[in-house]
Amino acid sequence: MRSSYPELIVLKMPLFRSNRFLALLLLAMLTTVAVMAGYPERFEFSEQLIPGENYHIEVQSDQMIGGKSSVRWIDESEKQAMECQFSTQVAHPYCLLQVYFASEPNIGKDLSIFQDMLIDIDYQGPGQELRLYFRNFGATYSKLEDFDSLKYSMVDIPIAELNQPIVVKMDEIKVANWWVLERHLPRPDRYVDIDNVIAMGIELKSSVDGTVERLRINQLTLRGTYISREQLYLYIIIGWAFILVSGVMVVLIERFRDKTTAIQKLTHETFELKQSSQLDQLTEVLNRRGVLNFFSRYQQQDKYSKIYSLLLFDVDHFKQINDQYGHSDGDRVLQQLAKKLKAMIRNQDGFGRWGGEEFILLCPGTNLEQALKVAEKIRLMISEHNFELEPSKQVTVSIGISINSLSTPIEVAIERADKNLYSAKANGRNRVHY
Numbered sequence: 001m002r003s004s005y006p007e008l009i010v011l012k013m014p015l016f017r018s019n020r021f022l023a024l025l026l027l028a029m030l031t032t033v034a035v036m037a038g039y040p041e042r043f044e045f046s047e048q049l050i051p052g053e054n055y056h057i058e059v060q061s062d063q064m065i066g067g068k069s070s071v072r073w074i075d076e077s078e079k080q081a082m083e084c085q086f087s088t089q090v091a092h093p094y095c096l097l098q099v100y101f102a103s104e105p106n107i108g109k110d111l112s113i114f115q116d117m118l119i120d121i122d123y124q125g126p127g128q129e130l131r132l133y134f135r136n137f138g139a140t141y142s143k144l145e146d147f148d149s150l151k152y153s154m155v156d157i158p159i160a161e162l163n164q165p166i167v168v169k170m171d172e173i174k175v176a177n178w179w180v181l182e183r184h185l186p187r188p189d190r191y192v193d194i195d196n197v198i199a200m201g202i203e204l205k206s207s208v209d210g211t212v213e214r215l216r217i218n219q220l221t222l223r224g225t226y227i228s229r230e231q232l233y234l235y236i237i238i239g240w241a242f243i244l245v246s247g248v249m250v251v252l253i254e255r256f257r258d259k260t261t262a263i264q265k266l267t268h269e270t271f272e273l274k275q276s277s278q279l280d281q282l283t284e285v286l287n288r289r290g291v292l293n294f295f296s297r298y299q300q301q302d303k304y305s306k307i308y309s310l311l312l313f314d315v316d317h318f319k320q321i322n323d324q325y326g327h328s329d330g331d332r333v334l335q336q337l338a339k340k341l342k343a344m345i346r347n348q349d350g351f352g353r354w355g356g357e358e359f360i361l362l363c364p365g366t367n368l369e370q371a372l373k374v375a376e377k378i379r380l381m382i383s384e385h386n387f388e389l390e391p392s393k394q395v396t397v398s399i400g401i402s403i404n405s406l407s408t409p410i411e412v413a414i415e416r417a418d419k420n421l422y423s424a425k426a427n428g429r430n431r432v433h434y
Helices: 014-037 159-163 177-183 229-277 288-301 318-325 327-344 368-384 410-426
Strands: 044-050 056-061 070-073 081-085 094-100 116-124 129-136 151-158 166-169 197-205 212-225 307-315 350-355 358-364 397-405
Touching: 014 229, 056 070, 081 094, 094 212, 116 129, 116 159, 151 159, 151 166, 197 212, 288 350, 288 358, 288 410, 307 318, 307 327, 307 368, 307 410, 318 327, 327 350, 327 358, 327 368, 358 368, 358 410, 368 397, 397 410
Parallel strands: none
Antiparallel strands: 044 212, 056 094, 070 081, 081 212, 094 197, 116 166, 116 212, 129 151, 129 197, 307 358, 307 397, 350 358
16 A cells, blocks of 8 residues: 655744844835825825916906996016906995816816915905905806806905915805805705816905005915825824734734644654554565554445455565575565565555565455456566576465455454465465465
């Protein structure tokens, strides 16, 4: 019987694993520092509207609704500063500087991607506040060619704050109540909407006739972030949590793997030790204990074989071989015989050295006719093999066969085969008896 056990490759590298995890932690720390040091530059985007030439910029006054207020560019080429002289001809006089985004009447610019606006304004005049406004086109409330149907959202900025650049957050913007009431908007359409802005601007207001106000926009820049600082902190925390949990999981898995490997190694060593105790050291086939264990397993596991044959064979005149050639040559004969037999038997057969020059072969599911063929094949193979003895000598075997039911104890089967082996020797040797 041939058996093998897969080799186990055991790799124990606790120091390497520790260094690898430390390297991962160091990389995570450096990445965190780099990310935080680069915030907000690495995560911000912006678009400067004024100064700029990407969009159409113009000034208007209440003359468009029948008023008498006048407005002009202080520098036409620059288009950053305007002067307004108010007239109270209408109830709500105004002047404004307006930036147009529309490429078509209903297609504007999405300002919802921006978080705030940086505004730097120089103002001269008696006013108390100015208004930053946005006109948005929405399919449910706007009409083509009707500018007044564009949703009017705004935020009022006190003049007192304009002594330095200010930041206006987009969430400060509110929809004008007068526009909502004037348009009779349903409640779902009353929210701030700046995802399709056609125009935006800065409006000056005054109720004093003849008032002159001047406005210069040094900078008007939309600003946004790909990721907010709060989101960044959250992602960093999640990332660190993932790294730490993964590290713990890796350590636990590696420890489990080490224990499993150790158990496998111990099992392998136990198996090898058990196997070595069942192998004949000279011929490397089963010894007597190994044959008995094979038969025990065969009886327990084989659910289909009703019978088995047992071949017991003995090297003829082996004592003469030892006496004539010496025990080393005698041992070599036994080794070569065992090697030849192992090469020709089936995987399911049990083959071993029963003692001295006597060998045993147990063949599950083999009837008498099949056993005779196997035995004769063995006899011829041994008798024709050159065992390289000097001077040359033919080596032969005598074989006794017994055919047994699955329930037949091996001791009984061996006793029957031994009787037939004795008959083979008594009748001239180099023969098979059953």
